[in-house]
Amino acid sequence: MSTLISLTDRMLGYPGFAARCKALLHTLLQEVAVPLFGICCFLMVWSLAARHIQTSLGTFPGPAAVMEQAQNLVVEYKEEKQKAADFYTRQAERTAEKLAADPNYVVKVRSYTGKATFPQQIVTSLVTVLSGFAVALVLALPIGIAIGLNQTMNSMFNPLIQIFKPVSPLAWLPLVTLVVSAVYTSEDPAFSKSFINSMLTVALCSLWPMVINTAVGVASIPQDWVNVSRVLRLSWFNHVRKIVLPAAVPMIFTGMRLSLGVAWMVLIAAEMLAQNPGLGKFVWDEFQNGSSNSLGRIMVAVLTIGLIGFLLDRTMLQLQRWLSWDKASASR
């Protein structure tokens, strides 16, 4: 091997070229080939195991069956899109006819009410989780800063946080549902109740990691920076804005990443029970449906949920890399 390398070196007249190729090869192997091998192993074990699991809905789906269902879902989406397009063309034609017959005809546009397709459900889930997360963020930052700055506030709120933090979304949901039904009574609601229920449940569960991390970040500001602020006689507001908040940014981001992970996990459960038309409802409907394809379709949803969760986490990490001054804390 080494003779080969020195030979290519001499041939290319460019020492270091071969070494660099070797390094590149090593990186490719480590970053691409090994993970791919891991995935292949998983697929094989899954495929072998699936054949031996008999359920009331037939054999447990292996990778091939799941792939087929994924394709089915795409086909269904395209069909549904076609149906919607057809519906609108027909409506437009009829309106044109009526207008031709009677110029005073008042145009009525009806929207298409087909069943939600898989991509639409993904979008609903994303919108719900991000809304819930945003609500949690808006609440968590001021609470976290207040607790971090003030020892008394910390002593006051800490027991409450520790008690509410481990509560499952499934326990919150009935309460949220009943309260929302009682409070959110509008003639023409801008948001459906199922959306509000899921969103608030997500917010309630994803609030805590952000509160705790913000508080810890604020409380652990180096004394030197506080002294700088004291020597400059910064006002309380400027102290928070110019010293405390930027100093806590790395910890706030850590909290946000944890919270977003929690939010996405909680969302699926919340959607199942609240019947919010997202991925959670999709899984629940397929479970109730019980056709021979259901397990495969649920498996597609499981993989999609995992993939989106991963992408959300990566997006958050990238955001942290762009916005946080502490690049070291955003390395993983």
Added chain:
Amino acid sequence: MSIILDISQVDMEFATPSGSFVALRNVDLKISKGEFVSLIGHSGCGKSTVLNIVAGLLQATKGGVILNGREIHQPGPDRAVVFQNHSLLPWLTAYENVELAVKQVLGSRMNSKEIREWVEHNLHLVQMDHAAHKLPNEISGGMKQRVGIARALAMQPQILLMDEPFGALDALTRAHMQDSLMVIQNELKNTVIMITHDVDEAVLLSDRIVMMTNGPGATVGEILEVNLERPRDRLALVNDPGYTGLRAQVLRFLYEKQRKVEPIHSAAQKKPGSKKRSAA
């Protein structure tokens, strides 16, 4: 020369779980306008505590500090501090760190153009114009300390407080920084209190060296006038009998009169002194 700062019979006690710890007892010191004073002593003798009381970051248990006829109760930009580990805000560039101070302290008196010029002037003074828009973790330790000094100078303080400003730097960088500081000082004639435990640094930079006794209950031991002519050149001074004599006096105070009696095995343990340092 008029007295600008009067540290008058200051006692400092810290409450510890095992009762109160007397860090300083009856510290008395008067400093004239434009004077460069070094505080030297063994680590843990309360040098930083004195500085923090003058800065207003700590409140003396007894006695008080008077600056220009006014007693000090809280920190303020009239007593700018150069912190030991630079204390630059890591999310702001060198320029922005100085700008934050200038806007806060002089913002009401300057328009935005004057602010920019004043920030640039101070960065130029410490020879940091070339790296003005770099973040603190992109520049070396010496450069960070330069920016820290620029930030303190930009506040136009009555008195500049330096807490072991070059303690964390390597010997060559430290020498370079001392030379820069002498050039700046020659120009601005600030009143400075500097804490150090480097004997050469103290003799080279100071007009007076205040030598502190060991704690607990540390106080001013001896005061040494440094009458070497300015500007001073470190190479020329190496063989100067006046310089070597002063240096010997400081060393004699530290290692004969105030020899730190400390058994080797307990040296690694936490002393009350080191605790006090971290509290300061």
